[in-house]
Amino acid sequence: MHRRLFTAAPLAAILLISGCSGPASTDTSEKSHPPASAGDPAPSTSPKGSAAPSLDYPKKVPALVSETSGTGNRKLPAFTPDEEIYTIYADCTGEGSVSLIDRDNPEGEPHAIACDDAPTVGVIHAEAVPQHLAVEVTGGTAQWAIVIVTGDQRSV
Numbered sequence: 825m826h827r828r829l830f831t832a833a834p835l836a837a838i839l840l841i842s843g844c845s846g847p848a849s850t851d852t853s854e855k856s857h858p859p860a861s862a863g864d865p866a867p868s869t870s871p872k873g874s875a876a877p878s879l880d881y882p883k884k885v886p887a888l889v890s891e892t893s894g895t896g897n898r899k900l901p902a903f904t905p906d907e908e909i910y911t912i913y914a915d916c917t918g919e920g921s922v923s924l925i926d927r928d929n930p931e932g933e934p935h936a937i938a939c940d941d942a943p944t945v946g947v948i949h950a951e952a953v954p955q956h957l958a959v960e961v962t963g964g965t966a967q968w969a970i971v972i973v974t975g976d977q978r979s980v
Contacts, residue, residue, distance in 0.1 A: 877915035920964020
């Protein structure tokens with residue numbers, strides 16, 4: 825009961841903090857993304873071959889969920905924040921709506937990821953317990969990308 829309250833409330837902050845945030849790092853050199861583990865879904869492209877939106881996030885910060893992309897619904901790998909705070913970077917393009925949902929609270933409000941606009945950046949305060957999130961696409965085939973990093977990694 826308490827876990828759902830703590831998880832739902834922090835996810836609501838995504839809408840309040842999202843959009844219009846610039847890059848969290850001034851490092852413009854190209855670096856490889858953290859390697860995906862065996863449990864992480866592989867990045868994908870849409871059937872037409874178009875690439876997922878690129879995400880500008882602090883690559884030196886440990887990723888709780890490696891950069892992942894797709895065109896349909898996807899359960900993200902479970903993760904436990906190192907601290908009681910983590911940052912979500914997400915973006916999408918194309919037709920349809922993309923939302924982030926809490927798999928432990930399916931009746932909770934989905935949280936929109938802005939498509940064809942400024943990338944979504946949300947800082948989430950949550951207990952350091954396993955988090956179970958998913959990306960949900962409705963009304964089209966929007967191409968999305970998401971990464972979750974440890975701590976408060978908003979640009980200052």
